[in-house]
Amino acid sequence: MDLTPPQFANPLILLLISPLALAGWYAIRRGISRPLVISRVIILSLLIIALASPFTLGTSTIRDEAPRIAVVSDKTMSMDLFNMDTGEKLFESLKSRTPTTYRQFAGVNSPIGDEVISAAENNNIVLVSDGNSNYGKDLFDAISFVSGTGTRVYAVRQEPIHNDASVEIESAKNLIIGNENVFNIIVRQAGSEISYRLDVDIDGAPVKSEAITQTERTNVTSVYYTFDSLGTHRVTATITPEGEDRFKDNNVFYKSVFVVPKPEVLAVTDDTGSPLYTVIDSLYAVTRSSTVPDDLSRYKAVIIDNRGAAQLSADVLREYVGGGGGLVVVGGDISYDKGNYNNSPVEALLPIISRAGEYKGGRNLVILIDSSGSTILGDATTGLTFIGLINANAISIVQNIGRDSRIGVAAFSGVTAETDMLSMSSDANRAELERFIRDIGPDTKGGENPTDIDKGLRAAENLLNSVSGTKEIIVISDGQIHPDGFEEAKKTVEDLKSKGIHITFIQIILSYEVNAKADKLYDDLAKIFGENAKVVDPGHKICEKNRPCLEGDEKQPEITPTPTPTPDYRQYNIEPIDTGHFITRYINLSADITGYNEVIPKLGADELVATSPGYKPILTVWSFGLGRVAAFTTDNGAGETRWAPAVYSGENSRLIPSMINWAIGDPRPKEGVVIQAEDIWAGTPGRVIITSDTLPQVRLDGTALDLSRTGPVTYEASINPDKEGFHDLSGYGIAVNYPLEYREIGFNEKLSTAIASSGGRVYSENEVEGLLLMDIKERAIRTVQEPVSKKEPFLLAALILFLGEVIIRRLKDYRKERPLIQDNPVG
Template sequence: MDFASPLTLLLISPVVLAGWYAIRKGISRPLMISRVIILSLLIIALASPFTLGTSTIKEEAPRITVISDQTMSVDLFNKDNGQKIFESLKSRTPTTYRQFAGIKSPIGDEVISAAENNNLVLVSDGNNNYGKDLPEAISFVTRTGTRVYAVRQEPIHNDASVEIVSPKNLIIDNENVFNIVVRQAGNTTSYRLDVQIDGGSAYSESITQTERMKIIPVSYTFNSLGNHRITATIIPSGEDWFKINNIFYRSVYVVPKPKVLAVTGDTTSPLYTVASSLYDVTATDTLPDDLSPYKAVVIDNKGAAQLSADTLNPYISGGGGLVVVGGDASYDRGLYNNSPVEGVLPVISRAAEYQGGRNLIILIDTSGSTALGDATTGLTFIGLIDANAINIIQNVASDTRAGVVAFSGITAQTDILPMGSEANRQTLISFVKEIGPKGGENPTDLDKGLRAAEKLLDSVSGSKEIIVISDGQIHPDGVEQMKKTAIDLKNKDIKMQLVQILTSPETLKEPYKLYGDLAQAADGQVTVLNPDERATTLIEQGPSGTPAPTPTATPEVSFQYPLVAVDPDHFITKFINITASVTGYNDVTPKLGSDLLVATNRGKPILTTWNLGLGRVASFTTDNGGGNTLWASAIYSGENSRFISSMINWAIGDPRPKGDVVIQAEDIWGGTPGKAVITASTLPQVKFDGTPLDLTRTGPNTYEAQINLEKDGFHDLSGYGIAVNYPLEYREIGFNEDFKSAIDSNGGRVYNEDEVEGLLLLDIKNKAIRTVEEPQSEKEPFLLAALGLFLAEVIVRRLKDYRKERPQIEENPPKAAPVEPAAEAAE
């Protein structure tokens, strides 16, 4: 409780003193105490006590700001849409209009600058390439009372852009994969892709692309040192609005094989085989005192007693790389916990908290058609759907989290609950039993059910799966939208299984065509069940919640744990499709500040990294693929082996040997300043295309220079190549689907163009409820207490006075003695 006039409370002191003085002078003590309390309560009320309470205010005319993106990339859309939306809203609610233009898209900055506890309607492609990160900006303004909406525009022109993604510094005689990324604004484009390396053709093919983004890997091995030039060109055969983004330049620098130290007792393991084929590897069984000759150290299955933190710490802090590989003598099995060597690692060698597991949503059809059935058997679709759903709930593994979504014209759902609790299982079973067909007026709306399931799965980590149980009858009008949703789920690594229920064993056991088409879009098939069959076969598994593996020749192997890229955008995991499973791992917990990149589908860490000083450390908490354990042999073969080379490459960092002058500079985008970092013991003389560069000293041996060029193509920085490409504005084209998820997750919504007129303002009004803190007066309790005490005092005093003044009446008063007559006469 606070007071508006706290100094008024000081008046209580003289009141108390006056009361004490009056009591000393003989005035009634109870009376004075009562008066002091009453006056004190009145003074407290006079000080205006208050508390802060919250109240909700519904705005009938919410304030709206329309932000129209007029940057270059929005030329693919109708740029009048923002003005049209503003015109349609301004007559119905207070609306302002803002726009921004240019060759950069600072959408996040615009969102923050326009936020004033109002509603923002973004008319943009959502491709933020400058300033504040857009999802962070939306999250920030949402917390301050602003709600963000957006309009999903359909492009009126198509365009395609090309980009080459690869490391800058490469190693001689190693196979390198250059990922050619082609993006399009529309749904279909055809083009010819030509890739040239040092003027020679390395790849040429005609491609029809239906994806928004397609990655074409091109492999090449360099056998000479120094600068090399790569050019990727697309020649579209259809509409292509921008020509500037059809060619991309990449300059790479090839260096000798870096020296790597392998501390291992097993030079026949798959790990050593991969490493020795890529680097100049020196093998040793013990960790030497001097690690300075090596760019990275790989420690393979060594106990803490065999490692020296005093040797590793200065080496890593000075810029060295470290990869620590697990096994039966490492991490939790090698006494790492609380040891000095654990201090340099990004993990703690004790069990990690459970973070993943199987996450299952059971989607049950409760549309009107499920009330029907077979007159002969007396079975209904809804009865068999419920029976199969309950069967799955009862039999799913205890380490699974599960939820139920019932779909028809309306959707009902439970939370996603851990199945380790029997009470949670009963909660789901009760929901299934109580939910029933919604009547013929509610047709099958599977798309809403899938979106509700997707939203539930967005809140959890681990493997994600949806099992749809239905009679298989879906309306043809909604099939295309359902297919799009199924593809979206597939792209988010959400597995979808479809079950079709039959009410008679005599029915032909084939799925309905539309239902089968939907399953095909999800890369699956329909499981058709007779009345006496149950869907338990869909959840057969080992303890990990994943399908039980095929037995192998190694008796120790019981289960397989598929690997999942937790961070697919990191240098190590980007553009690498990890399909391997492991049969064992070291149980560790990532430290605060580390990056968990790869885990099992149960959330157990497999690869965790961090930076320590100038160096890099990777904890690979499974084995070398050989030896006694054979946990991770699948990782070291085929495409999965690229993951191992990427991990060691990351630890190495810059593979170039130390020299007198070392230049590091990434390729740059036109109009965006680039930076060159030069390491040298004395002030170097660096020239860019023959012109000396101004250098700024940033450290004892480091210097920096700014490079800002508009002209694309290849350039020379004192023998180190740099490529300049088209402006970044032209790379991301079309509507950014990640934009939608950022808005949805913060309480907004993305509308199609045809939904703006009818739904946009209606939804904004429905959600325009603000919660505000307002002071609420607390005078009344003190005034009522003073009044009550005063009335009580008056009543007590009047009762006392009444008893004091009332005459006492005797029932039988004594009679007076009679007077004698003689005495009267004498008188």
């Protein structure tokens, strides 16, 4: 029953009820029958309400037999690798069969996200592009946004008819003299194979020359170099491809770096023989102290090595970090959970909670996919199938869940298959899970096999047995549970609950039904956990960007204190959780440790490194005020415990300076005029920030810049040199490289998953003519809200009341005494 109160199209008409009631009261006072007057007032009031046109908003599904389509054709410079006429040909093919518009954009920028949003007034968008957006709104955010408004996005995947390669150098801008620096040379190609010679020069002197045959889309070559002089230095990477290379401009990349003296850091430690101290003493100007002094202003970072909370001056550290200083806290046998940090003033600065608990860091999750025969069924009007929506939701979880999680995937009934528990810190692992999910199909025997959900749950349990920490299962199904198998499934769910495994039940529906409810048996399984099964329609996803994968994920995990475990000396491998962060990017971390401090990351912190298995946090960072804080929760590699000596040797040792450099930020002294400017892309203005106590004079290649004051000691300017290569900014070097349009080349494979998870599809050029319009027509439905008139109940009530009144009056007339009529007497 719809209990929503109606709205009125003509609400002012309702004002007539007041004088009507007043007239009725007057009529009663004049002696007219009270029941008659009340009846007439009610009848006339109902008629007035009907005249006011009451209505409610109803939801209806509309199928469009002639769907509107917007063909959006990307004709920017990077699309020269493909057939540039594909978009126009597609438009000519579609316009005679359905209303079709054509949009194109060109230039040296690719604002593809903006173009998708601009074309969203149509029900369907067909994007002919490489998907490499480099300007304006993020493309994947734009696809998600327009999908939420009812616009479906499709794309054409073109194969390049030309090959090309681009080169880029990635490194920090400001470097420290005497320290080994890493320059990562990134080469991208559009095709499947290319051979080239890579040459790297530093200050005009060759440091690397190598012939490379590349079959991957992206190849990274690391070049190590130590600068022994201060000031600006110039790094150039050049590739010389063999065979076809469509664009020549992106074969050279310039990188300008600025080398500064060793920054001063404070090491609060008594152990000057530890591997930690050896590393930092060789890289920085180190001052050692047993305590935290009151004045820290001279230091770029403070490194605290295995100190208890009582030994630290929290107020001094808070003021220092809040003002822009860097803080690195290294663990050990008297630090963190072993040093009374919990609920101390020092802990307030740190990105962790210093105690053990049931929460172990990232999520351990198994996605259990229903592939039984019933999932092959679909809606003929929409073209949607259960298995298609089930897989799309599973992929959305894989794409959007946190990088500190592990995910496994299992299927039951139609296909008996499962993966390992894979870390989501790896993009390759995400891609592997997505491929596995797409390959899952329903039982082709048409439902001959029942939905054996209990067997699927046991398979998920086996996967979770390989990891420690919080464990959960998400079941994604059409909700069809056979009554004969319900009791067995119920026992399995209750058993898993007793083992601390939480299960969330998701039921997929094909319609856009409002307030849809899950099937009873399926819902009964969810109620074992005190919840209802969650119903997901085609317009929603379980997990989307910028929101939790399930409601409640945004809350701080509830922590159950546990006794500090007895130390053991098993080995725990540590691995990066987030490989995109400055600290962990391109570091091949493979160290083993034998101990760690029990901590829990706080909300808002970034967990970068953890143990495997178990996912105990080892490196967690965040910003505090203007400064940066890193919590390194294993030891300095020395002493009787010697938890982590392997972290301080070989390739693993790069983690330590990378962590400290991140905490330092800009290693340059703050005195005098300090210029901050990144290298820029041709055609894209760059931003220059100058810090100075007096009005500075800054020149770009000898020409004075117009400065704007943005703070007490800060000034800004915008620059846009028109010549590629190296430029001088009052002694601070910058480089201008080829336009950003030429960096990412070839078809962006991430576009396929973004469109598929939003309900669209990517077609090859051979599929476009035969399938595109057919699929669009099958899915061309819209859910709209329309006014539903509610006059009829009021008119019917008025009629019934009037007829009732007439009938009652007639009956009363019949009951009145009538005169007795006698026969004439006999004469």
